[in-house]
Amino acid sequence: MIPNWLLQRSTLTPDRIALLFQDEQWTFKEANEKALVLAKKLTASGVRQHTRIAIYASSNPQIIWMMYACMHLQCEMVLLNLRLTGKELAYQIDDAAVDFILVEDLLMEKLPITKVSILSFSEINASPEQAIIVATEWAENQTMTIMYTSGTTGFPKGVRQTVGNHVSSATSSVYNMGLVDTDCWLCTMPLFHISGFSMLAKSLLHGVKINLYPKFDVVKIVDELVAGTVTRMSVVAVTLERILTELEVRNAKASPKFLTMLTGGGPVPVDYLKRAAKLDLNVAQTYGMTETSSQTATLSGADALRKIGSVGKALFFNQIRIDEAKKPFEQGEILIRGPHVTPGYIGRFTDKPSQENGWLHSGDIGYLDDEGYLYVVDRRSDLIISGGENIYPAEIENILTSHEAVREVGVCGVEDKKWGQVPNAFVVLSEDVESNELLAFCRKHLAAYKVPHQIHIVGQLPRNGSNKLLRRKLCELLIKE
Amino acid sequence: MIPNWLLQRSTLTPDRIALLFQDEQWTFKEANEKALVLAKKLTASGVRQHTRIAIYASSNPQIIWMMYACMHLQCEMVLLNLRLTGKELAYQIDDAAVDFILVEDLLMEKLPITKVSILSFSEINASPEQAIIVATEWAENQTMTIMYTSGTTGFPKGVRQTVGNHVSSATSSVYNMGLVDTDCWLCTMPLFHISGFSMLAKSLLHGVKINLYPKFDVVKIVDELVAGTVTRMSVVAVTLERILTELEVRNAKASPKFLTMLTGGGPVPVDYLKRAAKLDLNVAQTYGMTETSSQTATLSGADALRKIGSVGKALFFNQIRIDEAKKPFEQGEILIRGPHVTPGYIGRFTDKPSQENGWLHSGDIGYLDDEGYLYVVDRRSDLIISGGENIYPAEIENILTSHEAVREVGVCGVEDKKWGQVPNAFVVLSEDVESNELLAFCRKHLAAYKVPHQIHIVGQLPRNGSNKLLRRKLCELLIKE
Structure with a gap:
């Protein structure tokens, strides 16, 4: 209890x-x-x-x-x-x-x-x-929050997060990055996301302040960082970049009272890490997901440049292993175990097991190096991460397929300087239609961040022998265009 | 797990x-x-x-x-x-x-x-x-350590401390007093005591240093405090006093890098707290016992002088209540609940329940004030705490009673400037014997710290109507002497 x-x-x-x-x-x-x-x-x-x-x-x-x-x-x-x-x-x-x-x-x-x-x-x-x-x-197994994540099938899944999940996440976090009297989290993350909600849990459990922003305001945020009125913050790559630029433009540094810039929701470009290091900004890259009630691994700022591309090591109460890997550097599915792992889904996915003997199958592909640092090679099931939001191709494909002029659709993520990745759709038509009309159709049915930045009309989609769509080959079509 | x-x-x-x-x-x-x-x-x-x-x-x-x-x-x-x-x-x-x-x-x-x-x-x-x-x-319920505490019957009881007990204790401690990169525990406490062993648990769980001393060496310890080479330390009243004196003699203060002086194992004289405050030494009084794998309540340094005599509030994952108390200031037995409470005893006390519906009956008498601060009024079962060591009167009484010249014995704690309390024995003889002989007898059978500082030969012992020994009245005999 x-x-x-x-x-x-x-x-x-x-x-x-x-x-x-x-x-x-x-x-x-x-x-x-x-x-x-x-x-x-x-x-x-x-x-x-x-x-x-x-x-x-x-x-x-x-x-x-x-x-x-x-x-x-x-x-x-x-x-x-x-x-x-x-x-x-x-x-x-x-x-x-x-x-x-x-x-x-x-x-x-x-x-x-x-x-x-x-x-x-x-x-x-x-x-x-x-x-x-x-x-x-x-009770530790009492469900406190339910957050929907897009599923590989295109149907979002409601993830249960229990009291125990949140407590162990907040505890692992403290064991990893410490706790001081003056701690204050600057929160610009949405509270309906685990990135934002986990700050509420930390505030109540650790007894620390939250400085809540209704939205991301780079000027005011950098004012706080420079003044040292906040000590910790969570960002995604796109918001980190805006903070770095603002600091550079001002020729300023964050106060030494500012301790940790947790960076999650997908990979952080190496260039950003180098710029942060020049500014003495302690960027801690993290790996986590809704199913793990926030961070499961974190790279300490001290290792940021030595282990570029890594998301660090498991937090103390967590364990990470690579499925079927026999030695370092072997790639495989990332498996996660610990008290922070969801007990399961609700709704139509209630019966879908979230774990196997306590190990969560993340769907992500990665490896551990010879020092035990985790590298994420490929996001689960072609997941697209755009400005920290998860987008599953299947969800967009389901919508476009429902349009009468569309026969087949494949969606993939395309590199984007600002957002990390943005979705692009490739469609095979059954009858003539303008791609603008398809875009309008998407806007009607999908959250704005999920709407493809471009819709490419193609003759056929890359498929394997058993006719399975090869989403990773879609990008090659783009180069051929 | x-x-x-x-x-x-x-x-x-x-x-x-x-x-x-x-x-x-x-x-x-x-x-x-x-x-x-x-x-x-x-x-x-x-x-x-x-x-x-x-x-x-x-x-x-x-x-x-x-x-x-x-x-x-x-x-x-x-x-x-x-x-x-x-x-x-x-x-x-x-x-x-x-x-x-x-x-x-x-x-x-x-x-x-x-x-x-x-x-x-x-x-x-x-x-x-x-x-x-x-x-x-x-497994969380795996027994890691067993420590014997003297029992009210005079037979020491082996207390089980599980992996989960130690983890929750280390976690509650961090939630209470924070954790910083530079943390280093100066350990002069015996490692066979929970006060010392809990530092090993903290070291492994939090990833912090221990600076181990084979024994208490006030000169070297104060050197460390002044240099700021350690950040936390556990003391009992008698060792705190020696540190205060050494600082005063040197006209020195602990480095601001030194964060917490945890003080447990019985009450701390008000005078010590005032002297510590003058030296800007952050003394945090604690209340705990072997059965709670270290601290169960702690008074923050900020409250040290405002709440003199209090041992503070429960740590985050713990709960404390006063048995049958309906409102603040009502005295009763202190009951403790939480994941840090022992699942029970071993050996001849295996069947003795340590809890009632998850509540540990501490045997100590205390009250909560109107702000929820705990005050310990009377130690369990006339417990004597001498230099941080627990001594149960019954254990000394059992030994003395076994001497052929002794008919009845009562033991109580007497205030002592150096040790807080020391045991004194009151005996009714059945045949003539020197008190020195009885002291030698005690030395043979009891650890040195349990040997009575004085043995008083009296005509009869104070007893209540049902002939039960009134240990608290023994002190009055002393005044009459």
């Missing part, structure tokens, strides 16, 4: 600052009081303990208090991605079979038509309060 | 310093290699995996490598206190039913006669090696 994070934290360090947002701040005691009041209002609105609810809101204190209220009620929180289309939202809401959707008022109109009860934040706030009994401890 | 600490730590940070001892130092890779070699030698000497063995050695690197070897073999290590008499050792060796005793050569002659196989360190070192298969992970 794990003590209720909010009760324990607000008991242990009531007067410490929990959250900074623009000009406001809240202590852990205040955060807990807000959460308790909202939990009572949610109860009066019909939300029951231990039920599954969806949350759809942008990064601001309101969503945090709402999540904390749901923690008190031990609800399973399905965190909806703000960038999804109505169709994508409808799929997740249906698949998760939630009892309620809690929605920020401004986002009400973006919700698809659904039979599920919807509670806007203002409705909840206006509700009376109903007495509740708050659990003082939580 | 928890990764094998030694394999994981030596894989993650092979080149970091694990141990400093006088002029030598060893990296984690070297420490692990030493442990593996010794594990193979122990195996060749007949020690099997998962068996129970006793270790009897003083604080030096040899005992650490031996313990690490036993960890690789997943042995249950019974850690024998160096201060015990032959009779006390014989009791523990018998009660624990160990398969082997591993003994430092210099201590061989202090061992009692026993049927158990004895392996001296030099024998082990001279042994050939036998191949072993080392487990890559350990």
Whole structure:
């Protein structure tokens, strides 16, 4: 059993600052009081303990208090991605079979038509309060959050993340990069992603501040780095590059009080690492996924240039091995084991095993070098990572295939200076159609970041002997064009 | 499952310093290699995996490598206190039913006669090696150490401490006082005590250095504090006082690099806290016991003077409550819950429940104030704490009662400037005897620190209506003398 994070934290360090947002701040005691009041209002609105609810809101204190209220009620929180289309939202809401959707008022109109009860934040706030009994401890295997990741089949899978998963992730993180009194996480990551949510877990467990930004604002962020008002931050390659440029333009360095720039969501170009080193910026590359509740491996800043291209070693309580590899440098599927690994999926994938004897099959291909450093060679199932967002080709292919003029589709990632990768689609037509019309069709059905940057009309797709699409060969078509 | 600490730590940070001892130092890779070699030698000497063995050695690197070897073999290590008499050792060796005793050569002659196989360190070192298969992970409920505490009955009880107990203790500790790259524990605590052993656990889990001292040397220790070559240390009141005096005499302060002086094993006089504050020394008072694998509550240095007399609040994963207390300041037995609590005892106390619904009954009396700070009012069962060592009156009473000239005995703790408390005995005689003879008798059967500082011959002992000895009233006899 794990003590209720909010009760324990607000008991242990009531007067410490929990959250900074623009000009406001809240202590852990205040955060807990807000959460308790909202939990009572949610109860009066019909939300029951231990039920599954969806949350759809942008990064601001309101969503945090709402999540904390749901923690008190031990609800399973399905965190909806703000960038999804109505169709994508409808799929997740249906698949998760939630009892309620809690929605920020401004986002009400973006919700698809659904039979599920919807509670806007203002409705909840206006509700009376109903007495509740708050659990003082939580079971480790209690599901706290559910996050959807795109699946190889094109159907996103709802990943369960338990109390124990989040605790072990936050603990491994501290064992890896330490913890100091003055710690403050600058959060520009979406809170519906594990990258953002894991900061909330760290804040409550470690008793540290979060400085929350509603969106990425490079000027203000670099102000904070230079002033040393924050100590840790998570970025993806594209945002790291913007920070480096801003520092270079100002001819400034981050304060020595700033300790760690965690960089995840895909590979970081070597050039960025060299620029960061010149600026004495401690960039720690990480490897993780929704199924591992954040980091599973991290490369220390000290090794950043010596082990370029590596994502480091497993965190203390985790284990990583390469399937069937007999010696260093042999490539194979990356297998992950540890208390941070999801117990499984929900919805239509409930029965799909997420592990084999405790080992998660990541789907990614990699190797360990002779010192035990992990290198990721190829992302799982042709996964495209664009600005830190995961895009599965199959999802885009499914949409385009549904267009009447399209016979066959193949999607692959194409290198992009800004985003790392962007999706490109290759289609074989059954009847004449402009590629612009296909793009418009994609925009209607897919989150903006998933829409192919280009659609190439081709005569046939590269396939192997058993007629399986060879997505990696698609790029060669591009060169031939 | 928890990764094998030694394999994981030596894989993650092979080149970091694990141990400093006088002029030598060893990296984690070297420490692990030493442990593996010794594990193979122990195996060749007949020690099997998962068996129970006793270790009897003083604080030096040899005992650490031996313990690490036993960890690789997943042995249950019974850690024998160096201060015990032959009779006390014989009791523990018998009660624990160990398969082997591993003994430092210099201590061989202090061992009692026993049927158990004895392996001296030099024998082990001279042994050939036998191949072993080392487990890559350990079950959380695997017993790692067994430490004897004196019991209220006078029979010491063997407390099981599991892998999970030690991990959660080390984790709670980091959540409470942080972790920095430069961390180094100065260890003068005996390694057979949880205060010392917990540093080994922290070293392996957190990847930090230990600077091991064979004994308490105030001049060298203060040199380290002033130079900032160590960052954390554990002391008891009596050693804290010596450090304070040495700093005062030198008119010096500890380096700002020195972070935490953990003070446990009984109350700390207010005067010491005030002197520490003047020296900017961050003293963190703790409350813990063998049954909780070290700290269960800690008072932060920031609260040291505001909450004088308190041992602080529970660590994050722990819970503390006062039995039957309905509101703040109500006194009662201190109950403790959490993953750091022992699963139980061994030997003749195997069947004695250590918990009730997960709550450990500490036997200590205390209260929580209106801010949730714990105050210990009275130690369990008249426990005497002398220089950080626990002494149960019953154990001394049992010995004295066995003397033919003694009819009745009562033992209690008397305030002592240097040791905090020292035991005093009150005896009713059945025939004439000098108190010096009784003292000599005690010296023969009891560890030196348990021998009463004074034996008072009295006409009768204070008893209640049901004739139960009122140990707390014994002190009043002293005043009347």
